[in-house]
Amino acid sequence: MIAPRRFLPSIASLRALEALDRLGSATAVAEELSQTQSAVSRQLQALETQLGTELILRERKKMRLTPAAQDYVAEIRAALQQIAQASLKLQVNPDGGSLNLAILPTFGMRWLVPRLAEFARLHPDVTINMSTRLNRFNFALEPFDAAIHYGTPDWLGTDHLKLLEEQVLPVCAPDLIAQDTIAHPRDLLSFPLLQIQTRPYAWSQWFASYGVEAQGITGTVYDQFTTITQAAIHGLGIALLPDYLAQPELQSGRLVAAYGTATRSLGSYFLIWPQEKSRNKSLRVFRDWLVTQVETEDGLPR
Structure with missing residues (x-):
């Protein structure tokens, strides 16, 4: 109603x-x-009259919002953005059949986009619109129908589909460890350990998988895998990378494994969507297609 x-x-x-x-x-x-x-003044006055409350403090020739009006704007701003996004979505796809998807940047570049040609061939009536988000967000405040997220799927008011688990490997430039013997995982603690913003506990989890207690690990923090990979290549430290991302650099010789082989991390990737979007036809089509992609996937999308 x-x-x-x-x-x-x-x-x-x-x-x-x-x-x-x-x-x-x-x-x-x-x-x-x-x-x-x-005209602006008339619109603001009409709004105050309609709502029956003072919204604007008028001091000489200056205007500012009351505290209540500031709270009101914080809520309607998201609604205005949603209206604009819905209108754009309708203009771009007047016949429907579009999906607004939040993705992780490396996932989009290295795994999803190369596969979308197949999706477009199978489902030409569905358009996928993508924007990157590194962290979880509130679907009520963002113009997305679904998101691909790493971590846990416990977003309020959502359903999810588990995609895959992650395999990680500590890597570095060859010269960084050329003069050292790394016989045990704890030996890595004497080197700079590069960290990724979206996985603040990755190193401690990796050490724990070998029975090494490593609390309070510090090091340079990077916001994306593309930048932390370049930092490792240039000898700034050891990075814990997903194996699919490290593999090309290992083959080229720009990086080497600092210790061991790829191991399973404690994180997984999920497709997450608001419960009210569960009956969205485009989302169901995309979700079913994603299942076919990960069933035969040996690597891991990020």
């Missing part, structure tokens, strides 16, 4: 309020919205 009209202000007035909160002046709002200042 749609709320009563008095609780559904016009988009124009909400845009004016949101812009005033963000830009700080009616002049800037008018310029952004391609309107006159008087």
Whole structure:
């Protein structure tokens, strides 16, 4: 059921309020919205009248939002973004059949995108729109139908499909360990250990798998695997990389294994979606196709 009209202000007035909160002046709002200042003022006044509460503090020629209005804007900003995204989605795909997917950047570049040609051939009526997100987010505040996420799938109000588990390997530039003998995993503790932002406990978990207690590991932190891989290649330390990502560099000789072989980490990859999207046809088609990809996959997408 749609709320009563008095609780559904016009988009124009909400845009004016949101812009005033963000830009700080009616002049800037008018310029952004391609309107006159008087038109902006009328929209704000109409909004106050409709809601029956003061939203704007007017001091001489300056305008600023009341604390309550600032809280209100924080909530409607996400709704305005959702409306804009839904409108764009309709324009791009007027017949429906699109899926907005949040992906991890390396996963998208190295695993998903190369396979999407097959998906497009099998399902030409479904368009996949992708944006990268490194960390979990609130689906209610983001324009996504689903996300591919590493870690745990305990997002509030969601369902999930487990994809694959990760195999990791400590690697470094050959010169970094050329003069040393690494006979045991604990020997790696004497080297700089590069860390990835999305896996803050990766090293401690790796050491624990060998029975080595290593608490409080410190080292340079990188936000993506592409940058930490380059750091390792240039001799800045030892990186714990997914085996699929390390393999090309190992074959080229730019990296070598610092110790052992690829082992299973404690993390897995999941497709996650809001429960209210479970009946979305495009999502079901994509989910079923993903299952066929991971059933025969020896490596691991990230």
